[in-house]
Amino acid sequence: MNRDVQEVDFSFVLASSVHDMKNSLGMLLNTLAEVMQQYPPQNNEHAKSYAVLEYEAARINSELIQLLSLYRLDHDQVRADIDECMVVDVLSEQVARNHGLLQARQLELVLQCDESLSGYFDSDLVGGVINNILVNCARYSRHKLILSAQQTAEGLCITIEDDGPGYPQDMLNASTFAETRANFSSGRPHLGLMFANKVALMHCNKAQQGFIRLTNDSPLGGGCFRLYLP
Template sequence: MNREIEALDFSFVLASSVHDMKNSLGMLLNTLADVMDKYPPQDDIHAKSYAVLEYEAARINSELIQLLSLYRLDHDRVRAYIEECQVLDLLSEQIARNHALLLTRSIDLELDCDESLSGYFDSDLVGGVVNNILVNCARYSKAKLKISAAQTSEGLCISIEDDGPGYPEHMLNASTFSNVKANFAGGRPHLGLLFANKVALMHKNKNQQGFIRLHNESSLGGGCFKLYLP
């Protein structure tokens, strides 16, 4: 068996293992939610312990989903199914998905989106991007998050802002996130940004293509992630 076949076999086994771990972690998160409902926190220390457990489990689950999604994208196993979607519905769904996480971390979230706003995109892929960034922002924000969406001259823009320390300089200076190297040794693989960039690039309309943008000029004083869809 040559090296190429070995590499293909290993990548398939790795992807299958990630899929199994993701499913197991999903069951763990559901069980944790049931435990939290049945045995609510009795004090701040108890609530903080729940918050740490839920956040770390959600973060690992998100990382596994991103790894699996990146594998499928690189092997052309994912196609974007573009259709008209209500933006408010998509954002509300991701907020509800992380309601317990935001509640236990005492994070106040503001949603600014016109109920009539719609766009043409893959709701599952874009929903995954929003969820990934939302979970990540919950880690670094102090007490506030803001999600907004609006139609701009560059396309539909979905923004996620926080009141944390902002994005590091090396991420702001990256001209494109498609070439950002994963830094596993340093604990900062940036999988969420790699995934978000790939999803953005899958959305095209005539001569326009989706893209992402980061800056530290958030209205909340921290970092701001923007996803543009044509």
């Protein structure tokens, strides 16, 4: 085999094509909005089909954003821009982002956060993490989700709980989610968790570093994701 071909940086090729796909998807979403504008749904069936189209396109979009973010994180192109943020603002923005999805799935989301709670973190990166986990939970959850935040000894803790089947055992055991290879072999690379883990690690304060925890001890009966930001 030709050596040059082997030396092509595949992750770069992937990242570039992801970028193109994202642009195409943007056009697709625009056109979809246009179609919906010109041909408003005539009945419930129509409305449902539109909702599915919109939801799936949005999901591909968030998946692509995540891929691109992971690539950038891996290539040192992203830095956490840490500043003081109002936690409730960041959480409610992600709730708003997923309003349609939650409605379509008839899920109730409870937001529990002190209005005056502030924290030091990159609101875009952390917002992206919460969005990914929410979208994921929405798929497994039955009726209810709780998104909450509080100050703990280990820093600000953002928690997402659901009433689904909980996280599988292999995920609970994983100490980090950086080992793509191992996870690829088991079928699912858990990109969302890899991303969450990387973002957590980017948040440092003095000797403390951020981390994530997965458990199945939610009072709702399902999985529980925790993001700690020192």
